[in-house]
Amino acid sequence: MTSQRPIVELVGITKSFGPVDVLKGIDFTAYAGRVTALVGDNGAGKSTLIKGLAGVQEYDSGVVKFDGEEVRLSSARSAAALGIEVVYQDLALCENLDIVQNMFLGRESMTGITLNEPQMEFEASKTLTGLSVRTVKSVRQKVASLSGGQRQTVAIARSVLRNAKLVILDEPTAALGVAQTEQVLNLVRRLADSGVAVIIISHNLQDVFKVADDIAVLYLGKMVANLKSTETNHLDVVQYITGTRTMGDQA
Amino acid sequence: MSVTIGSGHEGNVREQINAYKARVKGGEMGALPSVLSLFVLTVLFSALNPYFLTEGNFANLLTQTATLMMIAMALVFVILIAEIDLSAGVTSGVAMALFIIMTNRWGIDWRLSILAGLLCGMAIGGIIGFFVAKVGVPSFVVTLGLFLGFQGLQLALLGDGGIYRIEVPEIRAIMNDNLPAWLGWTFLLVGWSLMALLGFYDRRVRSRNGLANRPISLMYSKLAIVGVVGAALVALLNTNRSTSIKEISGVPIVVPIAVTILFLGTLLLDRTRFGRHLYAVGGNPEAARRSGIKVVKIRIIAFVLCSSLAVISGIFNASRVGAVEATAGKAIVLSGVAAAVVGGVSLFGGRGRLIHAAVGALVIAIIDNGLGLIGLPAGINFLVTGGVLILAATVDAVSRKRSAAAR
Ligand SMILES: Nc1ncnc2c1ncn2[C@@H]1O[C@H](COP(=O)(O)OP(=O)(O)OP(=O)(O)O)[C@@H](O)[C@H]1O
Ligand SMILES: [Mg+2]
Numbered sequence: 033m034t035s036q037r038p039i040v041e042l043v044g045i046t047k048s049f050g051p052v053d054v055l056k057g058i059d060f061t062a063y064a065g066r067v068t069a070l071v072g073d074n075g076a077g078k079s080t081l082i083k084g085l086a087g088v089q090e091y092d093s094g095v096v097k098f099d100g101e102e103v104r105l106s107s108a109r110s111a112a113a114l115g116i117e118v119v120y121q122d123l124a125l126c127e128n129l130d131i132v133q134n135m136f137l138g139r140e141s142m143t144g145i146t147l148n149e150p151q152m153e154f155e156a157s158k159t160l161t162g163l164s165v166r167t168v169k170s171v172r173q174k175v176a177s178l179s180g181g182q183r184q185t186v187a188i189a190r191s192v193l194r195n196a197k198l199v200i201l202d203e204p205t206a207a208l209g210v211a212q213t214e215q216v217l218n219l220v221r222r223l224a225d226s227g228v229a230v231i232i233i234s235h236n237l238q239d240v241f242k243v244a245d246d247i248a249v250l251y252l253g254k255m256v257a258n259l260k261s262t263e264t265n266h267l268d269v270v271q272y273i274t275g276t277r278t279m280g281d282q283a
Numbered sequence: 284m285s286v287t288i289g290s291g292h293e294g295n296v297r298e299q300i301n302a303y304k305a306r307v308k309g310g311e312m313g314a315l316p317s318v319l320s321l322f323v324l325t326v327l328f329s330a331l332n333p334y335f336l337t338e339g340n341f342a343n344l345l346t347q348t349a350t351l352m353m354i355a356m357a358l359v360f361v362i363l364i365a366e367i368d369l370s371a372g373v374t375s376g377v378a379m380a381l382f383i384i385m386t387n388r389w390g391i392d393w394r395l396s397i398l399a400g401l402l403c404g405m406a407i408g409g410i411i412g413f414f415v416a417k418v419g420v421p422s423f424v425v426t427l428g429l430f431l432g433f434q435g436l437q438l439a440l441l442g443d444g445g446i447y448r449i450e451v452p453e454i455r456a457i458m459n460d461n462l463p464a465w466l467g468w469t470f471l472l473v474g475w476s477l478m479a480l481l482g483f484y485d486r487r488v489r490s491r492n493g494l495a496n497r498p499i500s501l502m503y504s505k506l507a508i509v510g511v512v513g514a515a516l517v518a519l520l521n522t523n524r525s526t527s528i529k530e531i532s533g534v535p536i537v538v539p540i541a542v543t544i545l546f547l548g549t550l551l552l553d554r555t556r557f558g559r560h561l562y563a564v565g566g567n568p569e570a571a572r573r574s575g576i577k578v579v580k581i582r583i584i585a586f587v588l589c590s591s592l593a594v595i596s597g598i599f600n601a602s603r604v605g606a607v608e609a610t611a612g613k614a615i616v617l618s619g620v621a622a623a624v625v626g627g628v629s630l631f632g633g634r635g636r637l638i639h640a641a642v643g644a645l646v647i648a649i650i651d652n653g654l655g656l657i658g659l660p661a662g663i664n665f666l667v668t669g670g671v672l673i674l675a676a677t678v679d680a681v682s683r684k685r686s687a688a689a690r
Binding site for chain 2: 165
C-alpha cells in the first residue's frame with residue numbers, strides 16, 4: 033500500500049540551542065503505508081527532529097506540511113489533533129493502571145460523568161485483536177506486570193486506537209530481547225500495512241532493514257541520505273551514518 | 284469482529300480464585316494484609332480480655348476510630364499522588380477554631396459556621412496545592428511549615444490553653460448519639476441495596492457490550508458476606524450497651540456519615556475521570572502529562588479534597604471531645620498517615636483505595652484499644668503501632684519490587 037503524496041513533508045527545517053545548530057536545513061518525508069527509518073549517530077539530531085513533529089519543541093524555521101497542508105505544530109495537542117502520535121522511548125505508560133486504562137488515558141469514554149469502562153474495554157480488545165496481538169492474556173492486566181515487548185505493544189496499540197495517521201517510534205526495540213523485538217517489528221509492519229505512516233528511530237540496522245521501506249540518514253544535523261531499503265545495504269548505511277560517505281558518492 | 288483477548292472476568296469460580304492468588308503473589312495485595320491482621324487482632328484480644336468483644340467496647344471502638352479513619356481517608360488523596368500533607372490535622376484545627384468563634388463568640392448559625400470551616404479547609408488545600416503543584420516546593424516542606432504555623436494560628440485564635448465548649452447539639456450528637464434501631468436497619472438496607480444495584484448494573488452494561496462477566500455466584504457471595512456482617516454489626520449496636528439504668532443503643536450517628544463519605548469518595552476515585560487521572564498522576568506524572576492530563580490541576584484538587592475531608596475529621600473530633608481546643612489536630616496526622624499505609628496505600632503513589640485507609644485506621648485503633656484493655660504499661664501501644672507501620676511499609680516496598688521483577 034503505497035501512496036505517492038507524503039503524509040508529512042518537512043522542508044528546510046532548522047533548530048538551534050543557543051550557538052549550537054542541531055538541525056541545519058532538513059528535508060524529510062514520510063508516506064502513508066510505509067515505514068521510514070530515521071537513523072544517525074548519537075547526537076545527530078534525530079530526537080530533536082521528532083520532537084518538532086510531536087509538537088513538544090517547535091522548529092526555528094522551515095515548512096511543515098501535513099497531508100499537503102502547511103501546518104504549525106505548536107503543542108502536543110495540535111500534533112495529536114492532526115493524527116500524529118509518538119511512542120516515546122521511555123513509553124509513557126502508567127504502571128499502576130491496566131492496559132485499557134492506559135490505552136484510553138486522557139481520552140476516556142464517558143456515560144454522563146462516569147467512566148464507560150465496558151466500552152473502553154471492548155474497544156481496547158478490538159484494537160489489540162485487530163493488530164493480531166497474541167501475547168497479552170488480559171486487557172485488565174496492570175502494566176506493571178507486562179514485559180517490555182508487551183508494553184511497547186500497548187503503547188503502539190494506543191496510537192492506533194487514537195486513529196493516528198502518523199506514528200513515530202523512538203527506539204522501540206532498544207531494550208528488548210530477540211523474540212520480543214521480532215514481535216514488535218511485526219506489529220510495526222502491520223501498523224504500516226493498515227495504512228498508517230510510521231517513522232521509526234533505531235540504532236539497530238538489522239531491525240531497520242527488517243521493517244523499513246525507506247531509510248533517512250542524519251549526520252550532524254544534515255540529512256545526508258534518503259534511501260530505499262531494497263536498493264541499499266548495511267555497509268552503505270553505516271558509511272552514511274559515520275560520515276565517510278555522502279549522497280554524491282552514490283553515482 | 285470477535286474479541287479474543289480476555290479481561291480477567293472469564294472462567295469459573297475456581298479460575299477466578301486462582302487468578303486472584305496469582306495477583307496477590309505478583310504484589311497486588313491491596314487490603315489483604317490489613318484485613319488479615321484485623322482478624323488476628325480481634326481473635327487475639329478477645330481471647331486475652333473478655334470485655335474486648337462486648338457491645339460497649341465495640342461502639343466505643345467505632346467512635347474512637349471515626350476521627351482517625353476520616354483523616355486517613357483524607358490523606359489517601361495526596362498519598363495517591365506520592366505527596367504528603369502533614370498539616371491536615373492542624374488545618375482541621377484552624378477550621379474548627381473558626382467554627383467555634385463563629386458560633387460561640389459571634390452567635391452565627393452553626394450550619395453557616397460549618398460551611399465556613401469547610402471553605403476554610405478548601406482554601407488551605409488550595410494554597411498548599413498551589414505551592415506544591417505550581418511553584419514546585421516539596422509538599423513535605425510546605426505542609427511541615429503549615430504544621431508549625433497553624434499551631435501558632437490556633438493559639439492566636441483561641442488563646443493560650445483556650446478551650447471552647449461546643450454548644451451546638453447537632454454537632455455533639457455526631458459522636459455521642461445513636462440512630463434509633465429502625466433507622467440503623469434502614470441505613471444498612473439502603474447501602475446494601477445500592478451495592479447490589481450497582482453490581483447488577485455493571486454486569487448488565489458489560490454483557491450489553493458483549494463482554495464476559497465473573498461468575499454471578501461470586502457476586503452473591505460478596506453480597507451475602509456484606510449483608511451478614513452488616514446485619515451482625517447493626518444487631519450488636521442495637522442492643523443495650525449501657526452499664527447504668529439509662530439505655531444506650533443504636534448505631535452511632537457518625538457511622539452512616541463516615542460510610543457515606545467512604546462510598547462517595549470511592550465512586551469518585553473509581554468511576555470518574557478525575558479519579559482515573561489522579562491515579563495516573565500518582566503512577567507516572569510524565570505519562571499523565573503526555574496523555575494530555577492537566578497534572579497541576581489534578582494535584583491541586585487532591586490537596587483541596589484532603590484538607591476538606593480533614594475538616595470533617597476535625598468535626599468528628601470536636602464532637603467527641605465536646606469542645607474545640609487550641610491544640611486540636613496536632614497529634615492525629617501522623618497516625619492518619621500510619622493508618623493509610625498500614626491499610627495498604629502505597630507511599631510511592633498510584634496505589635491504594637479509601638477502604639484501605641479505613642481498615643488501616645481500624646487496625647491501629649484496635650491495637651490501641653486492645654492493648655489498653657489488657658493493661659499493658661502505657662507506651663507499649665506506640666511501640667506496637669510503630670512496628671506495624673514499618674512492617675506495612677516494608678510489605679509495600681517488597682511487593683513493589685516483586686511486581687517489578689515479575690516481568
Ligand atoms: N534542549 C537542548 N539544549 C541544548 N542542546 C540540546 C538540547 N537538545 C538536544 N541538544 C543537542 O542537540 C544535539 C542533537 O540531539 P538529539 O537528542 O536530537 O540527538 P539524537 O540523534 O536523538 O541522539 P541519540 O541517538 O543519542 O538519541 C546533541 O548534540 C544535543 O546535545
Ligand atoms: Mg535521541
